[in-house]
Amino acid sequence: MITIASDFGSVYPAAMKGVILQETDARLVDIAHDLPRQDPRGAAFWLRFALVEFPPAVHLAVVDPGVGTDRRPIVLRAGEHALAGPDNGSLVPAARALSEGAIDAYEIEIPDPASATFHGRDVFAPAAAWVHEQGVDAIESIDQLSAIESYVDLTLPDPDISGTRIEGEILVVDGFGNAITNIPGSAIEGIGRCLVNGEAIPVVETFEAVDRGSALVTVGSHGYVELDVNHGRGDERFGIEAGDSIELTLAEENER
Amino acid sequence: MITIASDFGSVYPAAMKGVILQETDARLVDIAHDLPRQDPRGAAFWLRFALVEFPPAVHLAVVDPGVGTDRRPIVLRAGEHALAGPDNGSLVPAARALSEGAIDAYEIEIPDPASATFHGRDVFAPAAAWVHEQGVDAIESIDQLSAIESYVDLTLPDPDISGTRIEGEILVVDGFGNAITNIPGSAIEGIGRCLVNGEAIPVVETFEAVDRGSALVTVGSHGYVELDVNHGRGDERFGIEAGDSIELTLAEENER
Amino acid sequence: MITIASDFGSVYPAAMKGVILQETDARLVDIAHDLPRQDPRGAAFWLRFALVEFPPAVHLAVVDPGVGTDRRPIVLRAGEHALAGPDNGSLVPAARALSEGAIDAYEIEIPDPASATFHGRDVFAPAAAWVHEQGVDAIESIDQLSAIESYVDLTLPDPDISGTRIEGEILVVDGFGNAITNIPGSAIEGIGRCLVNGEAIPVVETFEAVDRGSALVTVGSHGYVELDVNHGRGDERFGIEAGDSIELTLAEENER
Known part of the structure; x- marks a missing residue:
């Protein structure tokens, strides 16, 4: 199962689905495509809210104001779940809620060519499909992923x-x-x-x-x-x- | 097959899907999540319009202004179809259109804990999954459902x-x-x-x-x-x- | 796999899905249901953008300002893909992008009864289901389709x-x-x-x-x-x- 979330509105999410379905026949489940626009913290809130309800899955989640800059594309492994998206903290609260223990992080190698403005289709969708096909337990064996020591953290503020x-x-x-x-x-x-x-x-x-x-x-x-x-x-x-x-x-x- | 309809807008429906997919690998089909807000009669019109096109399925449909009050959560059995949602009439015109004969009604036991504001996730989604897994013909055998004699009726007005x-x-x-x-x-x-x-x-x-x-x-x-x-x-x-x-x-x- | 696109907004697409699922258990993928309203050229742009990402599929795409007039309902065969919708050019740029060679066109026989205002449900959805069930290679054998010599062309303008x-x-x-x-x-x-x-x-x-x-x-x-x-x-x-x-x-x- 691959869940898909973004702030892309309409049509763009369909391009991500096509790319995924070239690689896998996984079940696809839309989370939302109107997540708070270009707002990693708002996205983090909603992703945590929705993703904790799911059985083990790969979660593709793209709210990515830094697309085209040097922010890294990453996959976080959280227990039996994996989350693919930009390294801007938006995935972290959900990953923490889904994981029984540590979160492992991997940088995604950007394919060439890739557009500068649509990493959802060109970088994150293929990565989600590979992780689904290899299985979360075999994530270390995926050539396009490299283990990294740290990632951008994000903690929703306490009152x-x-x-x-x-x-x-x-x-x-x-x-x-x-x-x-x-x-x-x-x-x-x-x-x-x-x-x-x-x-x-x-x-x-x-x-x-x-x-x-x-x-x-x-x-x-x-x-x-x-x-x-x-x-x-x-x-x-x-x-x-x-x-x-x-x-x-x-x-x-x-x-x- | 489980169809899903609500007036929840975005993100909340995804939480219902996660809950369902914990229990079953049924096909999920979205009907709409912008049904007339908190309007059981408007919902009744659209549910009847859309659901009559479907082959036998479990239909989860939540337009529920009374959530958290003492309105009952119910399942209606209509021929080979079942409909899960609040007992406010919104399911009835569709049930009548789907049924060749009588409509049987069942009250859903509210799990503990359940939120006061999101029975779509906490009450109706699990009920829809159970009915799907047991099968509509075995609905009597589901522990969390109790046959009831009556339900809130709703008839769309005649001119x-x-x-x-x-x-x-x-x-x-x-x-x-x-x-x-x-x-x-x-x-x-x-x-x-x-x-x-x-x-x-x-x-x-x-x-x-x-x-x-x-x-x-x-x-x-x-x-x-x-x-x-x-x-x-x-x-x-x-x-x-x-x-x-x-x-x-x-x-x-x-x-x- | 059947992809579904339209300018129908909410609820109406669900009726198309029900009709399709009466005929086939194909995977359904939504492209968008807010394509530019009653604008075949805008629809053509977005369909070409999204559909080229997909593996071989039947694509149901209904932006149809002429519904109920004498515009023809058609299926275009483009390589291993097929596209079902109105003969107003909206399918053509996508078909051209999906095809390695010629595009073959077929007119869909309108069933009786069919509504005058919702050919998406009554004409195009059944046709998409038949093509999926027979397979694109056997499209000639579908009784309700007749090969035609020409179709309305549409070319997105060059600067x-x-x-x-x-x-x-x-x-x-x-x-x-x-x-x-x-x-x-x-x-x-x-x-x-x-x-x-x-x-x-x-x-x-x-x-x-x-x-x-x-x-x-x-x-x-x-x-x-x-x-x-x-x-x-x-x-x-x-x-x-x-x-x-x-x-x-x-x-x-x-x-x-």
Whole structure:
């Protein structure tokens, strides 16, 4: 199985699929092709979210603002999984979540010719196909891969929690406008209300617990605190976007 | 074969696929992940439209405004097909169209733990995989399913036709802005022109039968009357959206 | 393997898949369902771009502004590939790129009943399934196909290059706003700067070679000159859309 993710939008992903299917008859599964554009950190969040659900697979994931520069094309081996993409950190949180132990890294030799702008098709898709065909256990035997000592790390930021005050950050905004923070759901367990940047907002378990058009704080299926609007867009309601910091002040249930 | 439909947009459907592929190597076919958001009736229209084309399959379909409330998660058995999703009526018109006879309903036991906001991944995807693996004929033997006597029904509304006057309703607007009514195509057969909310509009067989930018009434491939604009959006042209009522007055061909 | 492309947006492609899967268990691969709407020439560009990457397959491709008129439904045989769709030229550049030699054309008999507005489901999807099941080499034996002498040709226009002055055309705009011309990349090789409609723009190999928000000229992975903006939209920056003509005047590297 090969999963495929990118920020390429339409048509370009099909070219990657054609290249892969020249080499292997593996099952292909699309993760998404509208990952946050040219944003390795946003991509890292979504890749970790989705890839941890999969059985052992090769994961091709290309959010690559540095394509054509000297950033390295890499494969990370994480347990029975392998991830192919640019060495910009976007693969790392998913690799860490998929691995029981160490992550091994390999640099992909760039074929000649390769376009300067579409390594997804010309570099990463063939590499994913080779790893699938050889098998993750035989990754060392693939001529076009060379073991490397280090890779660009990326850690999604932790919030700063002191008592009832939490300083966090918006990691991504999903397609519905839900603004997803880096604050773990456990931080608001049992809380009925909180101040979001100073404004009191109910903390609820489901969107329908508030009126349509009303703001809410909830814990998303990814396990993180989200700022949302029932039948609306949280990002617009709160005037926030990915990368913005956010301050929550918790109130106890009985203060609600 | 398992088909997958939702209003989840991007990335979330991939998590459902990973969960399914942990349990089965069934073929997966995406129906759509931009079904009318949190609109069981609109979802019901599109599910019926698409699913009737399929050979026997398990259909996972999640448009679920009540997730996290006490609405039940269900599987409907319809002939050789099964449909898994929320008990809000969205599955029913498709089930009725797929079944030669009765529809049998089963409640899905919610696993523990399950998120409060993503039953697509935590409840419905596993249920679809189990039904696929056991087979629809052995659905009674699945421990996590319990036969239930009733389920939430949903019938797409019929128009009110009296002579040349039809009172109908916009069921859905597709991605092109075509406003699809509940009026069967047979109601306008042989008609060359009609009044739409009082305005004369040609009834034609193809978009190109009118000038670009001009409004038209036609019968869509789903068999229902649509209000469209050639190279434009019918919803904007007529100022209508899903749920709005619409009045057609038919003129004979020779009055055109 | 059957690839599927269209300008149908959402849900409608699923109906085509259901019809195909009634006839065959072929692998299905989506190319795109947001091809330039009702634009056979734009579709032709993208189909050629994507389909050349694939191993032998049947390609179902439906961008069909003439559906319901007397335009013919056809299958083109191009080497070991076959392409099914409307006879409006959209299949031809891809067929020419896939074929080592001649292209053979066949008219598809329209089944009765067939809708007037959805030949993708009612005419082309069954034809693609039959060709897949019989095999491209046995295409002559398919009862519903009749060899025809000619088909609508379509050639993507060549630019007019005289010295350092190039008159070209925007063929398509991709989802990111990159405006893709008909000017081959070789025409700007070694060039560091050019005038685009009179304005000096750097010619670079990667988006990141210019500041975010700045315009650039580069050669895309399709091999053609693009007018782009780093982290922005080229079409808006230059005020251009598909079909517009464009004039480039090249400056030598040392004039930069």
